[in-house]
Amino acid sequence: MKIHEYQAKELFRKYNVPVPDGNAAFSVEEAKESAANLGGFPVVVKAQIHAGGRGKGGGVKLASSMEEVETLAGQILGMTLVTHQTGPEGKLVKKLLIEAGQKIEKELYLSLLVDRATASIVIMASRDGGMDIEEVAANTPERIIKVYIDPLMGIQGYQLRQVGFGLEIPPAAMKQFSQLLSNLYKFFIANDCSMVEINPLILTSDDKVLALDAKVDFDSNALYRHKDLMGLRDLDEEDPLEVEASKFNLNYINLDGNVGNIVNGAGLAMATMDIIKNAGATPANFMDVGGGATSEQVENAFRIILDDDKVKALLVNIFGGILRCDIFARGVVDAARKTGIDIPVVVRMEGTNVDEGKKILDDAGLNLTSAFDLSDAARKIAAAVN
Ligand code: ADP
Numbered sequence: 398m399k400i401h402e403y404q405a406k407e408l409f410r411k412y413n414v415p416v417p418d419g420n421a422a423f424s425v426e427e428a429k430e431s432a433a434n435l436g437g438f439p440v441v442v443k444a445q446i447h448a449g450g451r452g453k454g455g456g457v458k459l460a461s462s463m464e465e466v467e468t469l470a471g472q473i474l475g476m477t478l479v480t481h482q483t484g485p486e487g488k489l490v491k492k493l494l495i496e497a498g499q500k501i502e503k504e505l506y507l508s509l510l511v512d513r514a515t516a517s518i519v520i521m522a523s524r525d526g527g528m529d530i531e532e533v534a535a536n537t538p539e540r541i542i543k544v545y546i547d548p549l550m551g552i553q554g555y556q557l558r559q560v561g562f563g564l565e566i567p568p569a570a571m572k573q574f575s576q577l578l579s580n581l582y583k584f585f586i587a588n589d590c591s592m593v594e595i596n597p598l599i600l601t602s603d604d605k606v607l608a609l610d611a612k613v614d615f616d617s618n619a620l621y622r623h624k625d626l627m628g629l630r631d632l633d634e635e636d637p638l639e640v641e642a643s644k645f646n647l648n649y650i651n652l653d654g655n656v657g658n659i660v661n662g663a664g665l666a667m668a669t670m671d672i673i674k675n676a677g678a679t680p681a682n683f684m685d686v687g688g689g690a691t692s693e694q695v696e697n698a699f700r701i702i703l704d705d706d707k708v709k710a711l712l713v714n715i716f717g718g719i720l721r722c723d724i725f726a727r728g729v730v731d732a733a734r735k736t737g738i739d740i741p742v743v744v745r746m747e748g749t750n751v752d753e754g755k756k757i758l759d760d761a762g763l764n765l766t767s768a769f770d771l772s773d774a775a776r777k778i779a780a781a782v783n
C-alpha cells in the first residue's frame with residue numbers, strides 16, 4: 398500500500414527523520430493558510446499523487462509570495478499531472494503539500510528495500526540524487542552504494558558510516574545523517590515497509606540533512622497488524638476495478654491487453670497468462686479467485702472483468718480442487734444471469750466434480766465454448782480476439 402508524501406513525512410517526524418516544515422492542503426484557501434503558518438518565503442507547492450516525477454511534470458513549484466501561492470495552488474489543484482510513472486492518462490491532483498523552501502547544497506538519493514535474494518534489507522544510496530535513479534543504475538551502476546542489513550542483527554554503526562562516507566557527507570553533518578538513517582531503518586521495520594525512498598535527501602548550506610521527498614510502500618500482507626496505517630489508504634489513487642476486487646478478497650491486477658481471464662490459483666493464473674501470450678493474444682488482467690473461492694466470489698470476479706470495456710473475450714481456466722467445479726459453475730451461471738455475457742467465453746475446466754460442473758453449464762444454455770485442454774483453450778481465445 399502506497400501513501401502520499403505528506404503522510405510519509407508526518408510519519409517520518411514521529412521517528413525523528415528530519416523533514417521540512419509543511420502541511421497538507423485540499424483547497425486554495427487551505428494552501429494560503431498553510432503558507433501563512435510557515436511564516437516566510439519561499440514556499441514550495443507540491444502536488445500529492447502516488448507517483449514520482451512530479452517536478453518534471455510541473456507539479457512542484459516554488460512560490461515567493463502569497464499571491465504566487467494562490468496562483469500556483471489554483472493551477473496545480475485539479476490539474477491532470479502526467480509523469481513517467483502515471484502513464485499517459487495522468488493523474489488528477491486533489492491534494493497539495495505546502496512546504497518551507499530549502500536552500501539546497503546537494504541532492505542525494507537514499508532508499509531502503511526488502512531484498513529477496515539475500516533475505517535482507519538493502520540500503521541503496523547515491524551522490525546522484527534528484528535525477529532519475531533508474532538512469533544512474535543503468536549507466537553508472539558503480540555510483541550506487543548498496544549495504545545489506547541482516548534483519549536479525551539490525552543496522553550496525555559501521556554500516557551507517559559506510560553509507561555516510563559513500564555519500565561524502567561532510568563531517569559536520571555525519572552525526573545527524575547517522576541518526577536519520579538509523580531512525581529511518583527503525584521506521585521501516587516497525588511498519589513492515591517494503592520500500593522507503595528519499596529522492597532527494599538534501600544537504601543544506603548550513604550542513605543539515607533533510608528528507609525533501611518521501612515515498613513509502615507498506616507490505617499489504619502485513620497491514621492487518623497496523624490498523625493505524627490503514628486509514629492512510631487513498632482509494633482515489635488506486636485502480637477502481639482493483640479496489641472493487643479487493644472488497645471480495647480477489648487477487649486482481651488490471652493489465653492492458655484484451656483477453657480477460659479467471660483462474661483459480663496464482664501459479665495457474667501466471668501460466669494461463671503465458672499461454673495466452675504464446676497463442677498471440679494479450680491478457681487484460683490477472684485474476685486469481687483463490688483456491689477456496691465461493692460462488693459469490695466467482696460471480697463478482699465475472700462481473701468485474703465484464704465491466705472492463707477493453708475486455709473482448711474471456712478465458713476461464715479452472716482446476717477443481719478445493720474450489721469444486723460445480724461450485725464454480727454455479728457462480729458462472731449466477732453471474733451470467735445477472736450481468737449477461739456479451740463477449741466470447743472459453744472455458745477449460747478439470748478436476749473435482751468436473752462432470753457435474755459441465756452439466757450445470759450445459760443446462761444453463763449459456764453461450765460458452767469449452768476447451769478440452771489448456772493449449773486448445775489458448776488457441777480458441779486467440780482466435781476469438783484476432
Ligand atoms: P518528484 O520526485 O515527484 O519530482 P520531489 O519532491 O523530489 O518530487 O521534488 C522535485 C524537486 O523539487 C526536488 O528535487 C527539489 O529540487 C525541489 N524541491 C522539492 N521540495 C522542495 C523544498 N521544500 N524546497 C526546495 N526545493 C524543493
Ligand code: MG
Pocket residue numbers: 449450596597610
Ligand atoms: Mg523526488
